[in-house]
Amino acid sequence: GQSLEQPSEVTAVEGAIVQINCTYQTSGFYGLSWYQQHDGGAPTFLSYNALDGLEETGRFSSFLSRSDSYGYLLLQELQMKDSASYFCAARRDDKIIFGKGTRLHILP
């Protein structure tokens, strides 16, 4: 089917680094985006990888390997405010597909 798979939950410690993975279940996706959503809030754009490789934006980095149908979001120097859900998303056949989201829990 057409889906993006992510872990449902990840827990990390404040100040640490965490990686959230996203794998494709099928081919034909073009690029990979990442969004953050706090409870009760709207999703906000974090990053987009059109090509293979690493994109860095401050404490957040995103990686894409189209040959491996795999991408990840890397969050460094975790802060309590990073506690949120993170979604990967991609366009396929002109439809925008989202993963079910990864809930990030941060421990003090």
Added chain:
Amino acid sequence: KAGVTQTPRYLIKTRGQQVTLSCSPISGHRSVSWYQQTPGQGLQFLFEYFSETQRNKGNFPGRFSGRQFSNSRSEMNVSTLELGDSALYLCASSSPPGGLDEKLFFGSGTQLSVL
């Protein structure tokens, strides 16, 4: 620039009724897409409009419909509401779809409860 505006913020309806949700995109954005978000299911694509034309539609029944006006504002309509339609409905606007730097800007959503 003002962000994406969705109205109403909350809505309570009963089964069998219909509902219309509104979305005003960021000024200059001509692409609007709609999503249904329920706990555990993430965001599910409903449809996308560009320059008043529906570009594509997700796997939802025909009870879900939408349109886009010449000023890029969009509405979605759900007829014959069912309990399972209770969800957060999100609208997003973007620069022309399919671009290499595609980036969605979301509104705060309309929380629909069907009783």
